[in-house]
Amino acid sequence: MNFFYHIGRYFSLLARAFSRPEKHRIYLRKLLVEIEQLGLNSVGIVVIISLFMGGIITLQVAYNMSNPLFPKYLIGLGNRDTLILEFSSTIMGLIMAGKIGSNITSEIGSMRVTEQIDSLEIMGINSASYLIMPKTLAVVFIFPFLFVLSVFFGLIGGLIVGPSVGAVTAPDYINGIQYLFTPYYVTFSMIKSLFFGFLVATVPAYFGYFVEGGAFEVGAASTRAVVNTNILILVFDLILTQLLF
Amino acid sequence: MITIQNISKSFENKQVLNEVSTVFEPGKTNLIIGRSGSGKTVLLKSIVGLHEVDSGEIYYDDRNFTKMNHKLRKQLRQEMGMVFQGGALFDSFSVEENVRFPLDMFTNQSLKEKQKRVDFCLDRVNIEKAHKLFPAEISGGMQKRVAIARAIAMNPKYLFCDEPNSGLDPETSLVIDELVHELTLDFNMTTVINTHDMNSVMEIGDKILFISEGVKTWEGTKEEILQAENQKLQEFVFANKTYRQIRDVKIEKNS
Numbered sequence: 001m002n003f004f005y006h007i008g009r010y011f012s013l014l015a016r017a018f019s020r021p022e023k024h025r026i027y028l029r030k031l032l033v034e035i036e037q038l039g040l041n042s043v044g045i046v047v048i049i050s051l052f053m054g055g056i057i058t059l060q061v062a063y064n065m066s067n068p069l070f071p072k073y074l075i076g077l078g079n080r081d082t083l084i085l086e087f088s089s090t091i092m093g094l095i096m097a098g099k100i101g102s103n104i105t106s107e108i109g110s111m112r113v114t115e116q117i118d119s120l121e122i123m124g125i126n127s128a129s130y131l132i133m134p135k136t137l138a139v140v141f142i143f144p145f146l147f148v149l150s151v152f153f154g155l156i157g158g159l160i161v162g163p164s165v166g167a168v169t170a171p172d173y174i175n176g177i178q179y180l181f182t183p184y185y186v187t188f189s190m191i192k193s194l195f196f197g198f199l200v201a202t203v204p205a206y207f208g209y210f211v212e213g214g215a216f217e218v219g220a221a222s223t224r225a226v227v228n229t230n231i232l233i234l235v236f237d238l239i240l241t242q243l244l245f
Numbered sequence: 246m247i248t249i250q251n252i253s254k255s256f257e258n259k260q261v262l263n264e265v266s267t268v269f270e271p272g273k274t275n276l277i278i279g280r281s282g283s284g285k286t287v288l289l290k291s292i293v294g295l296h297e298v299d300s301g302e303i304y305y306d307d308r309n310f311t312k313m314n315h316k317l318r319k320q321l322r323q324e325m326g327m328v329f330q331g332g333a334l335f336d337s338f339s340v341e342e343n344v345r346f347p348l349d350m351f352t353n354q355s356l357k358e359k360q361k362r363v364d365f366c367l368d369r370v371n372i373e374k375a376h377k378l379f380p381a382e383i384s385g386g387m388q389k390r391v392a393i394a395r396a397i398a399m400n401p402k403y404l405f406c407d408e409p410n411s412g413l414d415p416e417t418s419l420v421i422d423e424l425v426h427e428l429t430l431d432f433n434m435t436t437v438i439n440t441h442d443m444n445s446v447m448e449i450g451d452k453i454l455f456i457s458e459g460v461k462t463w464e465g466t467k468e469e470i471l472q473a474e475n476q477k478l479q480e481f482v483f484a485n486k487t488y489r490q491i492r493d494v495k496i497e498k499n500s
Contacts, residue, residue: 022350110336118295119333122405123347124322 010206017132017205022125030134038100038135038201039142043149049095050088050150054157057082062167075168076176079158080151081185088150089189090237093196096146097229101204104135105225108208109218117209128209136201143197144190188244195240196233203229246270247292247403247435252301254284254291254459261287262459264301271402271435273451274426278440280481284459289407289439293325294318305403323351326396326434328406328425332388334380334395341367341376344395351399366394370424386417390424397428404429406438410445422448443485446470455481471495 021027061078108131111117120127155177162168168176207225211217247269254262261284269275279285290296292303294310303310305321313321334343341363348359367376370390375383383391389409396404406425410418426449429436440446446453450467457477465473470482471491483489 026349114331115329115333116335118290119327119329119335121295122293122322122325122327123350123399124319124325125350126319 006206009210010202013128013132013206013209014202016126016128017136017202019126019129021129021133027130027134030130031137034134034138035142038103038138039146042096042099042142042146045095045099046092046146046150047153049092050083050153051157051160053087053091054079054083054154054159055161056157057087057154058158058162058173059165059167062162072168072172073176073179075162076158076173077179078176079162079173080155080177080181083151083154084185084189086237088147088154089192089196090233092146092150093143093193093200093233094230096143096196097200097204097233098226100139101200101226101229102222103204104201105204105208105211105222106218108132108205109211109221112209112211113214113218132202132205132209135205136198139201140194140197143193143200147189147193188240191244192237192240195236199229199232199236203232246306247437248304249292250302250304252288252291252298252303254287254296254298260459262291262298265456265459265461266301267454267461267464269435269437270452272430272433274429274436274438274449275452275454276438276440276446276450277454277456278446278481279456281441283456285439285441285456286407287459288456289405289437292437293327293405294322323347323399324402326399326401326404328389328392328396328404328409330408330411332380332385332392334388334391336380339377339379340372340383340391343380343391344398347395347399362398363394366398367391369397369428370394371420385412386414386421389413389417389421393421393424393428397432400432402434404434404436406436406440408439408441410440410442415444418442418444419448425449443482443488446482457481 058075058079061075061082065074108117111131117127117131120130158177159170159173162173163170204222204225207221207228208218211221249265249267249269251264251266252262253260253264265288277285277288287296291298298311301311305324308321310318310321335346338346341360344363344366345359348354348362352359354362363376370393372387372390372394375387380388380391404425409421409425413421422445425436425438428434438445438449447467450470453465453467453470454461455463455475455478463473463475463478470478471488473479473482
């Protein structure tokens with residue numbers, strides 16, 4: 001019953017959050033601020049994680065392909081497809097749930113416990129729409145860019161690490177990342193990243209919006225938000241993989 | 246004028262308000278007093294619609310607030326200003342951005358006009374040289390004054406204050422009380438203040454409503470409160486030694 005209560009309240013919050021804004025100009029300005037705060041400020045961590053993971057995946061593929069009959073360019077291919085299909089969309093979604101999700105829950109939750117949300121309501125402002133819609137649009141907008149960035153730097157990571165430890169030569173690796181390229185994989189992961197972006201923004205916003213108590217409860221809500229977002233990302237990954245392939 | 250008729254509110258089978266009725270008149274500072282946990286804040290939040298009442302009706306002048314749809318409530322709320330216990334200023338906005346926020350949202354004034362109104366409101370609450378500071382950079386008393394400035398920015402007909410003096414020293418509390426009282430008279434607002442501060446009651450209490458365990462137990466003026474015979478009210482008022490001494494002096498004089 002508790003599960004259905006949360007589902008119902010989540011969708012009713014979404015209905016309020018995506019109702020007509022009071023003033024489009026203010027919301028647009030807020031959207032740009034959120035794109036910078038939630039999106040652009042995440043570029044650094046995406047680049048660092050992707051460089052390392054690209055390098056690690058390249059090494060793992062190389063060390064598990066000890067059979068001399070396997071051509072070396074398959075190392076590049078393995079890294080590319082792993083990055084495109086799972087790492088840069090799903091794993092990055094899980095990481096962003098921690099970074100962006102906890103940020104959203106703690107910001108909205110703090111506003112709730114300090115009565116700033118009540119203050120918005122008293123002014124006649126739809127607090128759900130004002131707080132959640134720009135964040136959601138910003139995260140959904142920025143996620144595909146982060147995905148592309150992650151794939152690019154993951155491939156660069158492989159290119160740096162693979163040849164430098166002698167696991168694969170640079171020409172073989174570059175040949176591999178171009179070999180049997182399926183553009184649909186990118187489309188598939190782009191669609192996934194849009195879904196994950198929506199979850200990463202709205203689920204933590206839900207936990208923050210309905211928090212009750214003080215600083216301790218806001219911290220607990222952030223943890224619950226990240227855990228639930230991660231589970232939902234994995235569930236949707238499974239569903240979307242089944243539906244889109 | 247705000248008219249409350251028999252409003253009741255409960256949370257998970259716990260009755261918090263029970264058939265409370267009263268009238269708050271314009272141009273007066275109406276105080277809701279009572280012990281902590283007596284239902285004052287729930288009453289105030291029910292009046293402004295942050296809590297939905299279980300039964301009863303609330304009228305703003307002749308408009309039935311309890312029967313209004315969401316759109317009408319939003320319109321009415323533009324006539325309300327509220328000062329929350331902690332100020333509830335937006336952390337990410339500067340002082341002047343906080344005051345300008347309702348003007349940005351609901352008016353089509355030019356930036357110059359809005360700035361003029363912001364300067365007027367901040368000047369009215371005696372805030373100087375803090376326009377560009379953020380809430381975390383100013384004192385608790387200043388935060389309350391900025392919150393009042395924000396509440397009056399839209400020229401409201403109804404002003405609500407939830408424990409405006411909590412966490413403030415007695416001198417600053419007096420400044421806030423006088424400020425709210427002056428604004429009420431200047432703009433002929435219907436002001437409702439939630440407090441348990443007896444100094445506020447004796448300073449600005451044009452009308453006082455005493456709530457005990459969710460029930461309206463007494464109502465009257467600051468002149469009447471010291472003579473009131475209600476046992477629960479007496480326990481509340483004379484919990485303070487100073488007021489007990491005032492009572493004893495009066496009794497001695499009369500005898």
